[in-house]
Amino acid sequence: VPAASSGRPETREKILQAAGRLFRAHGVDATGVDAIMREAGLTHGGFYGYFPTKEALVSEVSRSMLETSARKWQEISDCGDLDRALFQIVDTYLDLDRVLSGPNCLLPTLSTDVARRPAAREAVKAPLLSMLQSLEKCLGGDPQLSLRLLAQMVGAVVLARIADDRELASAILCAARRTVDG
Amino acid sequence: VPAASSGRPETREKILQAAGRLFRAHGVDATGVDAIMREAGLTHGGFYGYFPTKEALVSEVSRSMLETSARKWQEISDCGDLDRALFQIVDTYLDLDRVLSGPNCLLPTLSTDVARRPAAREAVKAPLLSMLQSLEKCLGGDPQLSLRLLAQMVGAVVLARIADDRELASAILCAARRTVDG
DNA sequence: TGTACATCAGTGAACGCGCGTTCACTGATGTAC
DNA sequence: TGTACATCAGTGAACGCGCGTTCACTGATGTAC
Numbered sequence: 031v032p033a034a035s036s037g038r039p040e041t042r043e044k045i046l047q048a049a050g051r052l053f054r055a056h057g058v059d060a061t062g063v064d065a066i067m068r069e070a071g072l073t074h075g076g077f078y079g080y081f082p083t084k085e086a087l088v089s090e091v092s093r094s095m096l097e098t099s100a101r102k103w104q105e106i107s108d109c110g111d112l113d114r115a116l117f118q119i120v121d122t123y124l125d126l127d128r129v130l131s132g133p134n135c136l137l138p139t140l141s142t143d144v145a146r147r148p149a150a151r152e153a154v155k156a157p158l159l160s161m162l163q164s165l166e167k168c169l170g171g172d173p174q175l176s177l178r179l180l181a182q183m184v185g186a187v188v189l190a191r192i193a194d195d196r197e198l199a200s201a202i203l204c205a206a207r208r209t210v211d212g
Numbered sequence: 213v214p215a216a217s218s219g220r221p222e223t224r225e226k227i228l229q230a231a232g233r234l235f236r237a238h239g240v241d242a243t244g245v246d247a248i249m250r251e252a253g254l255t256h257g258g259f260y261g262y263f264p265t266k267e268a269l270v271s272e273v274s275r276s277m278l279e280t281s282a283r284k285w286q287e288i289s290d291c292g293d294l295d296r297a298l299f300q301i302v303d304t305y306l307d308l309d310r311v312l313s314g315p316n317c318l319l320p321t322l323s324t325d326v327a328r329r330p331a332a333r334e335a336v337k338a339p340l341l342s343m344l345q346s347l348e349k350c351l352g353g354d355p356q357l358s359l360r361l362l363a364q365m366v367g368a369v370v371l372a373r374i375a376d377d378r379e380l381a382s383a384i385l386c387a388a389r390r391t392v393d394g
Numbered sequence: 395t396g397t398a399c400a401t402c403a404g405t406g407a408a409c410g411c412g413c414g415t416t417c418a419c420t421g422a423t424g425t426a427c
Numbered sequence: 428t429g430t431a432c433a434t435c436a437g438t439g440a441a442c443g444c445g446c447g448t449t450c451a452c453t454g455a456t457g458t459a460c
Contacts, residue, residue: 037403057324059241062446075450076404084447141370142239142324151376158374177368177387182360185367188323189359192340194333205359219436244413257417258437266414 036079044070045080049091054134058088058143085149092144093153095136100157103164116168116209123183124203129190138187182206219261226252227262231273236316240270240325267331274326275335277318282339285346298350298391305365306385311372320369364388 048069052061063084064074081087107115122128123135136144136154144150165176186206190199230251234243245266246256263269289297304310305317318326318336326332347358368388372381 041403057241057328059239060328063448064446072403073405074447075406078448079403137370137374139324141374142321145370145373146239146242148376151374154374155376158371173383174387174390177371177384178364178390181367181371181384181388182364183367184370185363185365186359188319188327188366188370189340189363191327192319192323192333192336194330194337201355202359202363205356206363208356208360223436245415246413254436255438256414257439260415261436 037076041070041072041076042080045072045077045087046091046094049087050095051133053088053091053143054136054139058140063087085147088143088147089149089153092136092140092150093157095140096154096157096161099135100160100164103161107164107167112168112170116165119165119168120179120183120207120209124186124207126190126196126200126203129187129203130196130199134187135184137184138191141184141188179209219258223252223254223258224262227254227259227269228273228276231269232277233315235270235273235325236318236321240322267329270325270329271331271335274318274322274332275339277322278336278339278343281317282342282346285343289346289349294350294352298347301347301350302361302365302389302391306368306389308372308378308382308385311369311385312378312381316369317366319366320373323366323370361391 045066049061049066052066052069055061063077066087067074067077077087081090103119106118109115125132128134137158144154162173162176162180165179166173169175169179183206186202190202193199193202227248231243231248234248234251245259248269249256249259259269263272285301288300291297307314310316319340326336344355344358344362347361348355351357351361365388368384372384375381375384
């Protein structure tokens with residue numbers, strides 16, 4: 031339910047993408063509205079034609095980013111071989127280069143920013159459940175196992191980004207590649 | 213190697229504790245030097261007698277907090293029964309009330325703040341390795357397994373704090389209580 | 395086809411505010427004689 | 428024991444700056460006649 035938004039939808043999408051990139055790179059509080067609009071190729075004044083506040087943007091970006099992840103996982107888990115689907119999801123998620131510098135999942139890179147914002151937590155709830163369902167499907171319907179696997183994947187990325195050392199980061203991601211039961 | 217620090221050591225410790233509490237609750241960027249000193253029962257001007265910059269404080273707090281966790285795990289894993297030690301570490305870490313409101317481990321609550329600060333990453337490296345060693349000891353010397361278990365624990369706490377729902381948070385923490393191989 | 399006007403996406407100067415940091419100071423404590 | 432002085436932990440006013448937000452505006456586009 032977007033509150034007050036004028037302007038062209040493509041511009042809105044450009045702002046969401048730009049904000050997503052900068053939020054993941056520097057965190058929400060370290061990213062100004064001014065920088066976001068510049069990244070989107072616009073000037074800061076126009077921002078409030080698209081979002082009522084910066085906080086509203088944070089929620090929208092969170093929803094949008096996790097919905098994208100959820101859609102991808104659903105597509106992967108929908109077509110055919112479940113074992114291959116699981117492998118593809120896990121392997122992509124834990125790719126070293128993607129983890130250290132590429133376009134990441136929101137869960138490990140903006141976890142604290144989302145966790146501290148009730149509105150963002152709510153916005154993220156539905157796609158999070160969808161991701162768990164995709165995992166559960168690949169794992170033969172065990173909900174506990176899918177929770178455990180997602181936790182392991184998210185935690186591995188979090189730790190790899192904290193580890194001040196490419197070796198250790200790589201070891202963490204490799205260890206987490208092994209699924210809970212093989 | 214603390215750079216320039218005058219003043220009483222007890223006061224320094226009070227500032228570290230106060231900063232730790234506020235950083236975990238609101239994040240680094242949303243916590244001002246002013247608020248930290250007020251929480252410590254002082255006025256903001258005195259801060260720079262103890263730390264050269266706010267960034268230096270962030271590194272010191274990160275090191276200090278994770279060293280405390282590392283020390284606890286070492287004590288637990290040092291005395292006697294390894295199975296009981298493992299259970300105690302995991303069970304304490306994943307306690308629902310502690311996760312949602314209590315004094316948490318730094319890794320899930322300040323992960324993004326630390327990951328984006330090279331100085332803080334370095335400060336945190338040694339205690340992180342120490343924690344992994346304690347886990348490894350409890351797990352019979354398997355380094356891969358200890359990496360996987362820490363990832364699962366950290367990820368579970370991250371997800372539980374994002375989940376906008378006490379039920380789901382509880383389910384995540386319970387699922388993660390089951391160790392990788394029973 | 396040409397002129398007048400309405401629409402509206404995007405501009406950029408300006409605002410009040412809170413931040414990190416500095417610095418001249420206060421006042422309690424300890425030492426010298 | 429009493430006076431003079433040095434030390435130094437902590438104070439609080441002040442600074443420059445960048446933030447989120449507002450608003451009067453510009454200028455391109457489309458419609459009316």
